[in-house]
Amino acid sequence: MPLLFNIAATGAEGGRRAELALPHGAVRTPVFMPVGTAATVKAVEQGVLETLGQPTAERPSGRGAEIILANTYHLYLRPGHELIRRMGGVHRFMSWDRPMLTDSGGFQVFSLAGLRKISPEGVEFRSHLDGSKHFFSPEHSMEVQIALGADVMMVFDECVETPASWERTRDSMALTHAWAERSKRYWVEHREEVPWADEVRRGRGEAARGADATDATDATASDDADDAGVASVQPRVRAAGEPARFAGRHQALFGIVQGGMYADLRRESALRLVDLDLPGYAIGGLAVGEPREVTREMIARTLEYLPRDKPRYVMGVGYPDQIEEYARMGVDMMDCVLPTRAGRHGLAFVRADPTDRRSAVLRLNVKKLENAEDQRPLDEGCGCMVCRRYTRAYLRHLVASGEPLGATLNSIHNLAFYMETMERVRGDLAPETRG
Amino acid sequence: MPLLFNIAATGAEGGRRAELALPHGAVRTPVFMPVGTAATVKAVEQGVLETLGQPTAERPSGRGAEIILANTYHLYLRPGHELIRRMGGVHRFMSWDRPMLTDSGGFQVFSLAGLRKISPEGVEFRSHLDGSKHFFSPEHSMEVQIALGADVMMVFDECVETPASWERTRDSMALTHAWAERSKRYWVEHREEVPWADEVRRGRGEAARGADATDATDATASDDADDAGVASVQPRVRAAGEPARFAGRHQALFGIVQGGMYADLRRESALRLVDLDLPGYAIGGLAVGEPREVTREMIARTLEYLPRDKPRYVMGVGYPDQIEEYARMGVDMMDCVLPTRAGRHGLAFVRADPTDRRSAVLRLNVKKLENAEDQRPLDEGCGCMVCRRYTRAYLRHLVASGEPLGATLNSIHNLAFYMETMERVRGDLAPETRG
Numbered sequence: 001m002p003l004l005f006n007i008a009a010t011g012a013e014g015g016r017r018a019e020l021a022l023p024h025g026a027v028r029t030p031v032f033m034p035v036g037t038a039a040t041v042k043a044v045e046q047g048v049l050e051t052l053g054q055p056t057a058e059r060p061s062g063r064g065a066e067i068i069l070a071n072t073y074h075l076y077l078r079p080g081h082e083l084i085r086r087m088g089g090v091h092r093f094m095s096w097d098r099p100m101l102t103d104s105g106g107f108q109v110f111s112l113a114g115l116r117k118i119s120p121e122g123v124e125f126r127s128h129l130d131g132s133k134h135f136f137s138p139e140h141s142m143e144v145q146i147a148l149g150a151d152v153m154m155v156f157d158e159c160v161e162t163p164a165s166w167e168r169t170r171d172s173m174a175l176t177h178a179w180a181e182r183s184k185r186y187w188v189e190h191r192e193e194v195p196w197a198d199e200v201r202r203g204r205g206e207a208a209r210g211a212d213a214t215d216a217t218d219a220t221a222s223d224d225a226d227d228a229g230v231a232s233v234q235p236r237v238r239a240a241g242e243p244a245r246f247a248g249r250h251q252a253l254f255g256i257v258q259g260g261m262y263a264d265l266r267r268e269s270a271l272r273l274v275d276l277d278l279p280g281y282a283i284g285g286l287a288v289g290e291p292r293e294v295t296r297e298m299i300a301r302t303l304e305y306l307p308r309d310k311p312r313y314v315m316g317v318g319y320p321d322q323i324e325e326y327a328r329m330g331v332d333m334m335d336c337v338l339p340t341r342a343g344r345h346g347l348a349f350v351r352a353d354p355t356d357r358r359s360a361v362l363r364l365n366v367k368k369l370e371n372a373e374d375q376r377p378l379d380e381g382c383g384c385m386v387c388r389r390y391t392r393a394y395l396r397h398l399v400a401s402g403e404p405l406g407a408t409l410n411s412i413h414n415l416a417f418y419m420e421t422m423e424r425v426r427g428d429l430a431p432e433t434r435g
Numbered sequence: 436m437p438l439l440f441n442i443a444a445t446g447a448e449g450g451r452r453a454e455l456a457l458p459h460g461a462v463r464t465p466v467f468m469p470v471g472t473a474a475t476v477k478a479v480e481q482g483v484l485e486t487l488g489q490p491t492a493e494r495p496s497g498r499g500a501e502i503i504l505a506n507t508y509h510l511y512l513r514p515g516h517e518l519i520r521r522m523g524g525v526h527r528f529m530s531w532d533r534p535m536l537t538d539s540g541g542f543q544v545f546s547l548a549g550l551r552k553i554s555p556e557g558v559e560f561r562s563h564l565d566g567s568k569h570f571f572s573p574e575h576s577m578e579v580q581i582a583l584g585a586d587v588m589m590v591f592d593e594c595v596e597t598p599a600s601w602e603r604t605r606d607s608m609a610l611t612h613a614w615a616e617r618s619k620r621y622w623v624e625h626r627e628e629v630p631w632a633d634e635v636r637r638g639r640g641e642a643a644r645g646a647d648a649t650d651a652t653d654a655t656a657s658d659d660a661d662d663a664g665v666a667s668v669q670p671r672v673r674a675a676g677e678p679a680r681f682a683g684r685h686q687a688l689f690g691i692v693q694g695g696m697y698a699d700l701r702r703e704s705a706l707r708l709v710d711l712d713l714p715g716y717a718i719g720g721l722a723v724g725e726p727r728e729v730t731r732e733m734i735a736r737t738l739e740y741l742p743r744d745k746p747r748y749v750m751g752v753g754y755p756d757q758i759e760e761y762a763r764m765g766v767d768m769m770d771c772v773l774p775t776r777a778g779r780h781g782l783a784f785v786r787a788d789p790t791d792r793r794s795a796v797l798r799l800n801v802k803k804l805e806n807a808e809d810q811r812p813l814d815e816g817c818g819c820m821v822c823r824r825y826t827r828a829y830l831r832h833l834v835a836s837g838e839p840l841g842a843t844l845n846s847i848h849n850l851a852f853y854m855e856t857m858e859r860v861r862g863d864l865a866p867e868t869r870g
């Protein structure tokens with residue numbers, strides 16, 4: 001079952017407007033994915049996430065985030081992947097019914113300098129929470145990610161430190177490639193074990209199961225009672241005769257190209273991974289402290305070797321102008337904690353000229369005294385719920401007073417700003433065809 | 436101008452179902468008022484506050500809070516009442532267009548033990564934020580509250596410590612009465628200075644002003660530009676010929692009955708304050724550590740002497756069963772930080788038997804391990820947005836992980852629980868007549 005990735009148009013610089021069909025829905029790309037580290041996009045409620053962004057004449061609120069990311073390392077440690085599997089997977093656990101992606105845990109584990117030990121078998125590490133000892137192998141990362149049940153999961157890779165020598169980077173890359181093969185093998189064998197697999201199985205000709213549900217007065221409750229023994233908050237409803245939602249679907253596994261800051265290694269890594277014929281490809285190990293020009297160069301040199309008919313994802317970037325630039329170069333997916341982290345620190349992204357949405361991006365320090373009596377919204381050209389309702393003066397007061405609402409509102413605006421940026425890039429690549 | 440307080444029905448125990456008409460709208464009583472200390476109900480966005488509560492067949496979301504409270508002491512110190520006046524008052528500052536009430540600052544100031552000095556003139560105190568020296572007199576409290584511009588403001592009173600002797604309590608009460616007279620005098624002389632006074636003035640025969648607004652292409656923007664010199668986020672719109680929203684309206688001042696835990700002093704205090712013929716009356720100095728039976732007794736013994744045709748407000752109470760009990764006794768308004776504070780500490784109010792909304796109130800410790808895999812909502816009989824969407828398991832994870840969303844969701848549920856309680860009491864006193 002190949003991943004459905006329908007490219008509608010390709011721009012002069014290589015950027016593509018496309019639609020990525022995932023088990024939990026369609027994602028319009030290029031897309032920016034908000035990061036929900038611990039199964040929550042920090043300080044932003046799921047209902048708000050679903051309506052983020054710019055309203056239109058047809059829609060009184062924004063489209064919302066079409067895909068979000070969760071971190072395997074964090075969820076593995078707390079509350080634990082087996083618990084989330086028993087709760088029906090991360091979608092049901094957090095009540096998010098749209099697509100999701102999980103990273104492999106590799107990046108977080110490798111960031112635990114001094115707390116981890118790498119071998120060809122995998123990585124032994126200590127929890128940053130309580131110092132307890134754990135071991136991640138490619139197989140274990142896959143097992144954890146299958147339990148979480150995101151629509152897209154990532155191979156377990158090694159991230160080399162920066163700067164690193166060519167030799168060190170090459171050796172690390174070799175480990176990444178070996179681990180990618182092991183990740184793929186495990187995924188192929190176990191991908192039917194995703195928590196929504198019961199619906200997958202039901203969809204495969206088990207007509208009787210569908211009839212059962214119809215017989216019950218409250219099909220929904222009985223359906224869930226079968227699974228968990230108690231009434232659930234978010235029941236899955238399926239009408240008689242309707243095919244199971246996830247019939248024939250399973251998680252997609254993306255490879256991760258490494259190779260540090262060496263174009264020849266990036267090329268080699270891309271070619272090796274493409275041989276594995278995975279549903280999508282990410283470019284990892286960037287935005288780790290290197291100059292911006294190098295990040296851009298590595299992306300450009302890697303994109304050349306990635307298949308044009310599959311989604312391409314650059315992990316952990318970036319500033320609004322960067323995500324715009326990379327999207328125009330042909331990157332389809334990106335994620336970054338920046339909009340929410342900056343929001344919590346009282347920083348808001350705005351356009352230098354609010355009436356020109358292509359003007360430079362500024363970072364507004366909301367707490368500054370100059371905002372204390374400013375009756376304007378954060379960004380006069382932004383239509384997000386924060387800019388429609390609240391003044392800089394009020395937001396400045398919230399941030400200066402340490403009120404939690406300040407972090408929430410700044411984060412919402414920043415996420416809306418990122419989404420507006422991607423919306424505009426998509427519009428430039430090809431006009432919108434549906435509302 | 437007497438305050439409009441229309442009593443629709445009175446229950447056997449003295450409870451009244453009524454409607455309180457305030458400049459920013461009508462409030463159905465008995466009512467619980469969420470506390471927005473620093474012009475924000477902690478961790479809850481205003482749009483959520485407006486839709487809090489139980490949905491009905493006609494309404495997909497709750498009615499929301501009809502009135503909230505803000506603290507004069509906190510807003511005086513940060514961001515400052517003059518700033519808020521320049522921003523158009525606390526309603527516009529925080530974008531809350533429904534009724535509001537401010538306390539006098541007295542309670543907070545008297546809580547600064549060791550940091551304040553009382554004289555017949557007023558109270559000298561040091562800021563808990565930076566140690567800076569300040570002075571509050573009844574006149575100054577009124578000036579600050581008029582600048583904030585809430586619909587209801589409170590006289591400046593002295594709150595005696597608990598326990599206190601009869602003599603000490605009597606002397607403190609005498610000060611409170613003298614200050615109430617001074618508060619009233621200042622209010623009568625200055626109440627037209629409320630930040631929405633421009634609209635008050637416009638409404639008094641200034642027909643030309645209305646015509647001006649109509650001439651402008653964008654009446655809204657031009658209206659606001661007159662006031663602040665910049666475009667505002669929340670313009671006040673008024674069509675040609677339409678009377679100014681606040682025509683003939685100003686803030687209402689409520690007296691505060693003191694007298695500690697002595698019924699004779701409570702009686703004396705009530706009678707003295709009733710002589711001042713204020714628009715409403717509060718009972719202060721309760722829920723400061725005394726046993727519950729004493730609180731109840733003092734309320735009962737004070738209510739006897741308060742006018743039946745005016746709203747009665749008990750400050751700073753209480754648990755859900757207490758607010759229900761007091762409402763049935765004839766208390767019309769109450770406020771408390773408990774639902775939001777408990778929410779931030781991971782405590783949720785639920786019914787012992789979710790199917791019986793009159794069953795006992797339990798405090799659920801969300802963080803407890805027993806909730807870790809509980810797929811039920813906090814309260815299966817609650818229809819609030821949190822209980823409709825999220826499981827105890829997820830909330831437990833958020834609280835255990837210190838995620839800000841946990842505080843937000845628990846606070847929203849607790850506020851909805853309080854509102855549901857008052858909704859039920861109102862229904863018991865007289866059936867609902869409007870949707």
